[in-house]
Structures are given as C-alpha cells and as structure tokens.
Amino acid sequence: MGGVESHLYQLSQRLIQRGHKVIIITHSYGNRTGIRYLTNGLKVYYVPHMVIYSEATLPTIYGFFPIFRNIVLREKIDIVHGHQAFSSLCHEAIFHARTMGMKACFTDHSLFGFADASSILMNKMLKFTLSDIDHVICVSHTSKENTVLRAALNPRIVSVIPNAVVASQFKPDPGAQDQNSITIVVASRLVYRKGMDLLVAAIPRICQIHAKVRFIIGGDGPKRIDLEQMREKYLLHDRVELLGPVMHHEVRNVLTKGQIFLNTSLTEAFCIGMVEAACCGLLVVSTKVGGVPEVLPRHMIIFAKPEEDDLVNAVSKAIEMIRLKKVVPIKFHDEIKEMYSWVNVACRTEKVYDKIWQMKTPPLMERLRRYYGCGVWAGKIFCILVAIDYLIWMFLEWITPREGIEIAPAFPYQKYRKMCQMAEKDEDDN
Amino acid sequence: MANISINFCPTDGYQFRADEAKCIYCSFDRSNKVLVQENKVNNKNPWRKLLWVKQEYPDNHVDSSFLEELQKNANLRTYDYWTVVMESGVISQHISSIVIFIAVFIYLYLDMLSAQNLIVIGTIFTSIGYIFWDLSILKTDPSYEYTRRQTAKGAILFFATLLGLSPILKTLTKDTSSDTIWALTVILFLANMLFHDYGSGNRTNIKFPGSLSTNAAIFASVLLASRLPSNSHVFGLMSFAVEWFALFPIFRRYTKVKNIK
Numbered sequence: 001m002g003g004v005e006s007h008l009y010q011l012s013q014r015l016i017q018r019g020h021k022v023i024i025i026t027h028s029y030g031n032r033t034g035i036r037y038l039t040n041g042l043k044v045y046y047v048p049h050m051v052i053y054s055e056a057t058l059p060t061i062y063g064f065f066p067i068f069r070n071i072v073l074r075e076k077i078d079i080v081h082g083h084q085a086f087s088s089l090c091h092e093a094i095f096h097a098r099t100m101g102m103k104a105c106f107t108d109h110s111l112f113g114f115a116d117a118s119s120i121l122m123n124k125m126l127k128f129t130l131s132d133i134d135h136v137i138c139v140s141h142t143s144k145e146n147t148v149l150r151a152a153l154n155p156r157i158v159s160v161i162p163n164a165v166v167a168s169q170f171k172p173d174p175g176a177q178d179q180n181s182i183t184i185v186v187a188s189r190l191v192y193r194k195g196m197d198l199l200v201a202a203i204p205r206i207c208q209i210h211a212k213v214r215f216i217i218g219g220d221g222p223k224r225i226d227l228e229q230m231r232e233k234y235l236l237h238d239r240v241e242l243l244g245p246v247m248h249h250e251v252r253n254v255l256t257k258g259q260i261f262l263n264t265s266l267t268e269a270f271c272i273g274m275v276e277a278a279c280c281g282l283l284v285v286s287t288k289v290g291g292v293p294e295v296l297p298r299h300m301i302i303f304a305k306p307e308e309d310d311l312v313n314a315v316s317k318a319i320e321m322i323r324l325k326k327v328v329p330i331k332f333h334d335e336i337k338e339m340y341s342w343v344n345v346a347c348r349t350e351k352v353y354d355k356i357w358q359m360k361t362p363p364l365m366e367r368l369r370r371y372y373g374c375g376v377w378a379g380k381i382f383c384i385l386v387a388i389d390y391l392i393w394m395f396l397e398w399i400t401p402r403e404g405i406e407i408a409p410a411f412p413y414q415k416y417r418k419m420c421q422m423a424e425k426d427e428d429d430n
Numbered sequence: 431m432a433n434i435s436i437n438f439c440p441t442d443g444y445q446f447r448a449d450e451a452k453c454i455y456c457s458f459d460r461s462n463k464v465l466v467q468e469n470k471v472n473n474k475n476p477w478r479k480l481l482w483v484k485q486e487y488p489d490n491h492v493d494s495s496f497l498e499e500l501q502k503n504a505n506l507r508t509y510d511y512w513t514v515v516m517e518s519g520v521i522s523q524h525i526s527s528i529v530i531f532i533a534v535f536i537y538l539y540l541d542m543l544s545a546q547n548l549i550v551i552g553t554i555f556t557s558i559g560y561i562f563w564d565l566s567i568l569k570t571d572p573s574y575e576y577t578r579r580q581t582a583k584g585a586i587l588f589f590a591t592l593l594g595l596s597p598i599l600k601t602l603t604k605d606t607s608s609d610t611i612w613a614l615t616v617i618l619f620l621a622n623m624l625f626h627d628y629g630s631g632n633r634t635n636i637k638f639p640g641s642l643s644t645n646a647a648i649f650a651s652v653l654l655a656s657r658l659p660s661n662s663h664v665f666g667l668m669s670f671a672v673e674w675f676a677l678f679p680i681f682r683r684y685t686k687v688k689n690i691k
Contacts (some may be wrong), residue, residue, distance in 0.1 A: 159489035337481040
C-alpha cells in the first residue's frame, strides 16, 4: 500500500466521521472483486476491468460508463473525486461524471516531465480531463506548479493539501535500535525513479568512510538485482540488509530500527515516507527534488543534490549529528503530529467540496467550448469524444431509466458508532 | 529589533530567535526592506512555500512567487544552420549516390551509355581512388605496404569471377516480370538507405551491421543487371555496383574522418 492508497483510505475514514457518505470505485485486484465494506462502512466497488501491466488498466473510454452510471445513481453521489493522473479509471470517471452533470475534482499525487513521448501523451490526457473540472488538489506547491503547467489550468482552482500520517502508528521506539552502530533505513520501491542507481553508487562509499554504519533496505522492485550485485561486489552482506517487500503495518518496525532515513528519489511530489520516518524520530537525508524541500522543517532534514558526492557528504553530516546526539526522536514525533494530521486534511478537502458544490454546472455547449480549446487537432477529437459520451448517456437514460435503478441503503454510521460504543461498554463492564 | 515583524525566513521557514538578524541556513537578512514593507501593507506574514506550517492563506492561494523557479528548455541545444547542413551531408550524399546509380542503370538500359565506356570510366576512377587511398594511408601507417599485392590479387580474382558469372546473372530473372523487379529494387534501395552505416563512430550499440546495407544494394544491382541485354552490360553494371556501394562508402567515410581531424 503506497501513498495514494493510504491517502484514499484515511481521507475516506475522516470524511465518514465528519458525516459524509463515501464510496470508493476501483478496478478488481485478482480475486478481490465485487463490493466490500471496510472499517466504518466504507464501501468499495471493485469494478471488473482488464489489467494489462502492474495494476494499470486499459483505457476503454466508454466501456466503463454504464456500470459507473449505475453505481453513482445507486449511491446518490454528488461529487466525484478522482485520484492519480496515471489511472485511466480516474480520467474516465471524471469525464462521465461531468457528462452526467455532477461535480468533479481531482487529486494529483505525482510530478511528471514534459519532454519524452510518454509524458507528452500523459499530459494531453490530463489536459483533456482537467479542461472541464471544478477543482484540482495537489499534494505540494511544486506539484501544483507542475500540474498547472501540464494541464494549462488557472492556478486559482488548484488547492494544495498535503498528505498526512497517522502519528499514533509511527511512534519512536528507542529500544529497537542497535546501540553499537548507526543504522540507515531506506524504504521505497526499488525503481529507477526512486534514485536506486544513486543509492547503489553511494552505499559502498559510505560504508568505506564510516566503519560503524549499517543499511536496512525495505521494498522490492526491478533495481533489487543491482543492489544485490553491489552487495556481492563489495562484500557488504553483514552491513547491508535487504528485507524485500515490507507490509504497510510493518513499516514502522523497520523504520524504528534506524537513526537515519535516506531518500534518494529523482522526482517526488510529496514524500510520505520521509514524514513517516521523521514521525518515528529518524533524521532524514534526502535529495532536494520536487516537493521535498517543502515537507519537513530544516532541523529534521538534510538536503543533498541528486548526485553521488553530495549525497555521501550529506549522509556523513547526518551521521555526525547522530553521534553528537543532536536528534531527539520523541520531539520529532510530537512536532510531526502537530504538522500533518488527517483530520486537518479532511477539513481542508471538505472546504474544497463546499466550494465546488456552490459552483454552477456548465451546459454542454460550454463544455464543448472548453474541450475545443485543447489544441488544433486534439480539440476536435476531444469534442467528438464528449459528444459521443453525451449520446451514450442519453441512450443509457432511455434504456435503463433512473427510476428503475434501485437506491442502495446508506450505511447507518451513527447507529454503528453507538453500537460499537455499547459493545465496548459491555466489555468493560464484564 | 522591535520594529521588525518578520518571524520566519521566507525561503526555508526557519523561525528566528529574538536576537538573530540572519537565517542560519540561507543567511537571509531579516531586515529585508521589501518584505518588511509588504508585511506592513497586508498586516500578514508573507506566504511561504512550505507544507508543514499552518498559514493564514487559503489553500488555493497563488503567490507572486508562483512558478518563479521554472526553468524553461533547460536541456535545449540550438543548432547552427550550416553545422546541421554539414552533419546531414552524409545522408544527402548517400541518397545522391543511389540516385546516380539508378541514373547510370537507366542510361545503360536505354542504350545511351555503352558498357565499355562505363567499365573504362569505372576502372579509371577506382584506380585513382585506390592510389589516393594508398598514399594517404602510407603516411600514417607504413606497415600497410605489404598488403598491396594481396589487394591486387583479390581485385583481379573478384572481377574475373564477376565476368564469369555475368551470363548467369543476365538470365537470372528472365521469368520474372519487370514490374516485380522495379518494386523489389525500390524496397532494397530503401533498405540500403535506412541501414547504411553513416559513420556514427561508436560501434558498441549498432543494431544492424553495415553489411546488411551493402548486401541490399548489391542484391538490387543484381536484379537490375538481369534486365540488361548483353554480358558486357551486366558485367559493367555489376562492377560499377561493387565500386559504388562497397568501395566508395569506405572512401567517403575515410575522407570524412580525415577532414574532421
């Protein structure tokens, strides 16, 4: 479970607590299909969709519309909130929601380039979705600048709401640390984007300079082979520990083993891993890329340029600070708890919802005008797509009328809470 | 310091202590005139590009510093017109050489050029080219001298074989329609053009060997030669093809390298 999934879950939970009704629509994961209930009656629809590569689905544009319309009408949805620019499901959902005259907003979790073929395609797609949207949420100011440029948006309809951490799940544990040595923890997917090549180059040099430093690397990915080869080559088996995939609830136990958290990302919108590490009381060393400089106050983080020499220097500096005992884990934890909380995130997201709820829904003509402005060729193609979508919607309204769709009963959250409390009381009494 | 109302560094969010005049991280001067002025006007702390502080601005606030750090075309290289012309010269050269070859074939086919003339001219130019090549290599590499005899032997053997093969080549595609030959020739010359070694210099990541291109061109020449009426025509065109597509590119590449040096 990465940043986006935990974001979805935590945000939904807080919104439910604040009295909203939230459902999540995603594609099916292997056996996990149909409808499932999570904590506090959070309903998740796993829509059957063909997965092509690493949990990404094939864009079908219209194939998803009938089932989407059905779900939305069943659940009486007012606002559709899409997450992650890479998800074709998200783009389609927002597109259909706008056709059906609903409010839509979008959260962008990642940064993206402008130059290569895949990013040009991606940006065009993003522009398509975002040319008719009520509000966009970005996780950092840098991400906002990136999104505004990519999708040619008005910056005033883009809000910055960072991710948060559940501080109680990331408590420091001084007992777990190895007192004889300094442990550096790396926890991320082992992929190129996370700067694994940099890490592979830096580890042998750091191990050479500092005799009492150990590394713990959690995560899995294509670059794991490179790390293993590096370990073989420099005979660092006793000092570099590769944990492989780490479950989300075990991350804290990995983090607390170390004193320093190392992040070598080459591009990052908002590194939630760093916040979690700081919350566990680790001193963070990170490459100064993307939204990273905005995330943590200066006494918790040491920046390095994304290059080998500077990274080694920064890590040496951090090791020095740990030796001199300048870092007080519990203080870090308390500070982070104040800075990032999901309640705060939910509050701010709610404000966005309130704002877009008051906005007028544009008529079809206005939507076509907006799409037309997307580009000489793209504008016309987008208009065709919108027009066809509208016709399909009309067809669906005719073939399966609104009245015929059964309304799903809402999950009785208040009653559920009361029963939970009663059950707890009973247990206490017994 | 009582008259100053800046409590945080705007670049990294460092909180100033009461007696500090400069930020300890970026040495930002706390008594910065512009900011103090702005503060007085708005009666607000300046907006800071940070996520961990709670600010009295709405989430969709757009500051004047928005997109300040944008770098446009950071990795852009601009090209001078004439350098582009020079660099792409190899390609236009090669395309021209293919067109010249086809022109020679058409002249032969229409009997506007006799086979004898072609053979004589080809031989003369090849000899001149070889002498030039020989002399210039001799300057840089004296050990080259001993291979001369072998080259001559190889050349004689090759052209004799070609002469012997001419009658076979002439009737090779007798049963095939001319249309097919023209179409195939076009495809093969296109392949020759695409896979030709334009002399990138590094040989480490070449997908197709240079021989692919040469083979395509020779094959095309064989097809074309099989349309010609007499043995001497076939021999003329084939020897010209070998000189033109196998030897001439080597010579061109060599002169280019020499020029750059």
